[in-house]
Amino acid sequence: MSMPRSAARAAGGALLGLALMALAAAAPAPPAITIDNFTFNPDPIVVRAGAQVTWTNGDDVPHALRATDGSFRSKALDTGDSYAFTFTKPGVYTYFCSIHPKMVGKVIVKAP
Numbered sequence: 001m002s003m004p005r006s007a008a009r010a011a012g013g014a015l016l017g018l019a020l021m022a023l024a025a026a027a028p029a030p031p032a033i034t035i036d037n038f039t040f041n042p043d044p045i046v047v048r049a050g051a052q053v054t055w056t057n058g059d060d061v062p063h064a065l066r067a068t069d070g071s072f073r074s075k076a077l078d079t080g081d082s083y084a085f086t087f088t089k090p091g092v093y094t095y096f097c098s099i100h101p102k103m104v105g106k107v108i109v110k111a112p
């Protein structure tokens, strides 16, 4: 007794889908930080040198990013706006929101 051809095809499709999902899970996602409820998430974030980190503002108030050492600085980000910065040198980068200076975060950049 054998499976109808259409069922076999469907099973094959499901397997292919699972394989693609596994591939997607294995590929490193580009580092992303969301700002929600006046908090950077994740914090700290750990990346390799050369990585581009993207912040996206999920709050309904503007936020602006500024590195403590001045290495990067965004304009005010409205809801849904993003800012990206590429970290080329290993180190620990602290940053804060220039509108709400109590909001602080950290990017840890490791050697590539």
Ligand SMILES: [Cu+2]
Residues within 6 Å of the ligand: 062, 063, 064, 097, 098, 099, 100, 103
């Ligand atoms: Cu802010």
